[in-house]
Amino acid sequence: xxxxxxxxxxxxxxxxxxxxxxTRFVLIAVVVIVLTCGLALFGLLWINYSIIRMTDSLMVxxxxxxxxxxxxxxxxxxxxxxGRLSAYLQDRVDAAIELYNAGKxxxxxxxxxxSDRYYDExxxxxxxxxxxxxxxxxxxxxxxxxxxxxxxxRTRDIWGQSDFVIVTQRFHLPRxxxxxxxxxxxxxxYVCDRRDYMQSVAARLATREFFARIAAWCxxxxxxxxxxxxGERESLSxxxxxxxxxxxxxxxxQREKFLRNNGKI
Numbered sequence: 001x002x003x004x005x006x007x008x009x010x011x012x013x014x015x016x017x018x019x020x021x022x023t024r025f026v027l028i029a030v031v032v033i034v035l036t037c038g039l040a041l042f043g044l045l046w047i048n049y050s051i052i053r054m055t056d057s058l059m060v061x062x063x064x065x066x067x068x069x070x071x072x073x074x075x076x077x078x079x080x081x082x083g084r085l086s087a088y089l090q091d092r093v094d095a096a097i098e099l100y101n102a103g104k105x106x107x108x109x110x111x112x113x114x115s116d117r118y119y120d121e122x123x124x125x126x127x128x129x130x131x132x133x134x135x136x137x138x139x140x141x142x143x144x145x146x147x148x149x150x151x152x153x154r155t156r157d158i159w160g161q162s163d164f165v166i167v168t169q170r171f172h173l174p175r176x177x178x179x180x181x182x183x184x185x186x187x188x189x190y191v192c193d194r195r196d197y198m199q200s201v202a203a204r205l206a207t208r209e210f211f212a213r214i215a216a217w218c219x220x221x222x223x224x225x226x227x228x229x230x231g232e233r234e235s236l237s238x239x240x241x242x243x244x245x246x247x248x249x250x251x252x253x254q255r256e257k258f259l260r261n262n263g264k265i
Contacts, residue, residue, distance in 0.1 A: 047217045048210055055177035059170070059189040063102050066190060070236070071164040072096045072105040075151050075176065076112025076121035083124035087197060088169060093125050095192035096167045097132055105165060107138050107236050109155060111145030114249055115256040121145075123245075126238070137239045143252045144229035148172075148212075149219055152180045152187075153227045158234050162186060169193050171206055175213050182220045228265070229255060 060066055074096045077089035085093065099105045108129060112121025122141035129139045140159070145151040155161050163186040166176045173189040180187035219225035229252060234241065241248075259265045 044210075044214055048213050051178045051213050051217065052174045055174045055181070055189070058177045058181075058187060059173050059191055061191045063098055063104065063190070066099060066102075066104045066165060066188060068104050069163050069165060069188070070105065071107050071109055071155070071159070071161050072099050072167050072190070073109045073111060073151060073155050073164050074125060074167050075148055075172070076110070076125065076145055079119075079121050079124045083120075083127060085124060085128055087195065089121070089125065090128070091169070091192045091194040092167050093128050094132075094194065095190055097129055097134055099165060099167065099190060100134055100138070107140060107238075108134065109140045109142055109159065109164075111142035111151040111155070113146055114143035114252045115146060117249075117253045120249065135238075136242070137237055139238045140234070140236065140241060141238075141245065141248075143249050144227070146228060146256075148176050149179050149216065149225060150227040150229070152176065152183060152185060154230065156183055156185055158231060159236065160233060164188075165190050167192055171202075171209050175209065175216050178213070179216055179220065228259070 074092045077092065078086040079089065080086065093110075096105075096108045100108055110122045110125035110129070112125060114120050114122060120143070122143055122145070126139045126141050130136055142151065142154055142158070144154060152166070155164060162184070165188045166173065166180065167190045168176060170191050170193050173191060177187055177189045256265070
């Protein structure tokens with residue numbers, strides 16, 4: 001009996017040592033994971049804070065404070081069946097019309113999603129503006145404004161504008177302005193929040209925008225992302241664009257269909 005006890009003591013000691021080693025490894029792993037997650041979270045918060053801070057001075061809420069320029073750019077948002085604008089999009093277009101009527105801009109560029117032949121944000125936005133008194137020739141359409149990056153890049157390269165006003169909600173403006181400044185555009189941001197939006201929708205958009213700002217920072221600083229569609233220079237004539245609008249729309253949605261079918265987007 002005494003011999004059995006003597007043999008088991010070293011075994012228990014070895015098990016205790018192994019347990020301490022495993023425990024130590026687990027604790028170290030947990031600390032490393034927590035620190036890594038903490039640093040990652042700090043990085044994400046820092047990117048958002050930096051973008052918001054560096055663009056705050058570019059945002060204007062009073063139409064009288066907007067510096068006159070040639071173009072107002074309106075990023076697209078959801079439209080409903082029949083071309084009815086969502087609340088967010090209607091406020092953007094209304095604010096652009098306000099700038100036009102105040103003589104702050106000469107033209108309005110409606111930049112939206114046309115990735116499907118049955119969905120056309122830009123035309124719905126243009127129709128609304130024309131119905132509210134803006135002449136046809138002064139309302140342009142960008143059918144390849146699939147992302148904010150595409151919108152500002154194409155405005156610069158396709159329409160040749162390096163000085164314009166972006167019209168959108170406050171939650172969206174920091175990212176839009178950041179991308180424009182990264183492309184050396186002399187940009188202003190006109191805040192168009194004109195109502196109390198549904199809290200559930202606003203919360204969802206705010207969460208999405210948090211990660212969208214991070215994606216925008218990566219697009220500029222790491223990935224060097226370019227627009228999915230570029231092309232030839234366009235004039236600032238809405239009437240002239242009408243002559244070739246069918247071909248422009250078809251080119252975009254067919255290209256998008258090809259990219260989807262081949263797993264490239």
